[in-house]
Amino acid sequence: MSATQRYHHGDLRRALLDAAVTLIAEVGPAATSLRELARRTQVSHAAPAHHFGDKTGLLTAVAVQGFDLLTAELRATAEHTGSFVEVGVAYVRFAVSHPAHFATMFRTDLLRADDPDLCAAEARAREVLHTSVARAGVTRPGEDPRVTALAAWSLVHGFASLWSSGSVRDQSTGQHPEELARAVARVLSHRQPES
Amino acid sequence: MSATQRYHHGDLRRALLDAAVTLIAEVGPAATSLRELARRTQVSHAAPAHHFGDKTGLLTAVAVQGFDLLTAELRATAEHTGSFVEVGVAYVRFAVSHPAHFATMFRTDLLRADDPDLCAAEARAREVLHTSVARAGVTRPGEDPRVTALAAWSLVHGFASLWSSGSVRDQSTGQHPEELARAVARVLSHRQPES
DNA sequence: GCCGGAATCTTGTCAATGACTAGATGCCGG
DNA sequence: CCGGCATCTAGTCATTGACAAGATTCCGGC
Structure with missing residues (x-):
């Protein structure tokens, strides 16, 4: 099973953080959406909330x-x-x-x-x-x-x-x-x- | 008909602007919502968009x-x-x-x-x-x-x-x-x- | 080896929002 | 008085944040 498809990502928190920085740079902090973040990281739409709350x-x-x-x-x-x-x-x-x-x-x-x-x-x-x-x-x-x-x-x-x-x-x-x-x-x- | 109930508000743009300033002061610009603004001004949820576009x-x-x-x-x-x-x-x-x-x-x-x-x-x-x-x-x-x-x-x-x-x-x-x-x-x- | 709890992640759902469309209302000039 | 037009309403849809419940995997104890 490839690293991108396994159930447990391994280092999802860091991956989300990196993607968030990229996303913020593109659309700003206010328009940054948890769901777009999840989409880019190839995880479910609720995964970010697990690591960061909201x-x-x-x-x-x-x-x-x-x-x-x-x-x-x-x-x-x-x-x-x-x-x-x-x-x-x-x-x-x-x-x-x-x-x-x-x-x-x-x-x-x-x-x-x-x-x-x-x-x-x-x-x-x-x-x-x-x-x-x-x-x-x-x-x-x-x-x-x-x-x-x-x-x-x-x-x-x-x-x-x-x-x-x-x-x-x-x-x-x-x-x-x-x-x-x-x-x-x-x-x-x-x-x-x-x- | 009272001034707050007539169809044409008269000076809705200014009223919305004033309410917006109050709302921004409470929740910040990012969390300010057009619909909450409309609610406070007692107009329909689409009225603000008419005056300000978005x-x-x-x-x-x-x-x-x-x-x-x-x-x-x-x-x-x-x-x-x-x-x-x-x-x-x-x-x-x-x-x-x-x-x-x-x-x-x-x-x-x-x-x-x-x-x-x-x-x-x-x-x-x-x-x-x-x-x-x-x-x-x-x-x-x-x-x-x-x-x-x-x-x-x-x-x-x-x-x-x-x-x-x-x-x-x-x-x-x-x-x-x-x-x-x-x-x-x-x-x-x-x-x-x-x- | 394996078993049970816990952490991680997914799926499903709901209310709120922004944006759009079509239509209703009232004002104003001719 | 009438017709155009600005103003405002009502309805709708996709997206989002937040939450709940369940599935999957990891890890420590035996």
Whole structure:
């Protein structure tokens, strides 16, 4: 019996998650349907519900995976470059290279916002950003470090959101998103270019 | 015959739009249903489709209204205070005080992204932001003014998005969103407090 | 080896929804 | 006053999410 036809799939949860990311990238998180997902994975229409409970559960799982991927990307960049600007660029790079995940991660109306795994994954990503800002020393005397970190997060998150929604592309300076994001991030970074 | 029972409603489009904003505020744009909307407005289940075509059309109309409201708020603040920081705060204030509109305006997967009215309304809002940044003189020598404006837009949009998604509230400094937004906006504004 | 419980997956079903069609109603200009 | 037309209703169909019940397979204990 071939692997695709046996009763027990073996790793259906992962297969569904992968197919979900593809589907979300095509039609967006809202229009993603559990039944289309099942169809593409060649399983019955109720199989996804068994693994994720409901649609909210599926998207929450995608969001958790997204936060984990983001954390890894940010952490690697922070350790490799030590640059706050580059961590910000990495945030944008993640959003551009994982559009389905990014489009899902902050849609609180489609997610189980109180899911423990989701909260933990989000906290880990936030932690990396905060330490990155703290070590960069961009906080000025008298400035609340939390406010500085929030400003940095807002800047890169806003750019990533606007880029993802297509609001930036049409009027952009013609640069690639990473280069444009770097220029934008430098505006905040004491307004001095980091070598 | 009472106004609510006559065949021709008189101003059904506006009534539907108002009800839609309320409904979106309760369940989010994705879960907003044309039929529930019709039920609340006491009309048949197909009436909304006549005015807006389909669900996408309804949400697009809400988004257009949102951009117009945003433009008015930004313009009033720009003329009244002349402060770039305050215009940014006004952006956040709009997002907080009109959560349904803000939650809809950038959901490109739920909108008619190529709708002429939508594009025009968005362009008007962007125009106000750009001129506000240009007049504030926050652009440093050698800095592309478009990049400065984009950074400012990203900052306030990111903060508004994170606040709306609840990512900021739990770890915030306990301030009201406007005050927190002002502190965040000041980080970008030459890093010097205005006034 | 095998047996029973549990996890996995399927089939069947129901209400709700979006979209479409045809038709009813009331307004407005000539 | 009448005819066209915008407005709104009623009916219908495919799709979807959610649930219930049952079939299949895996796994640990004996």
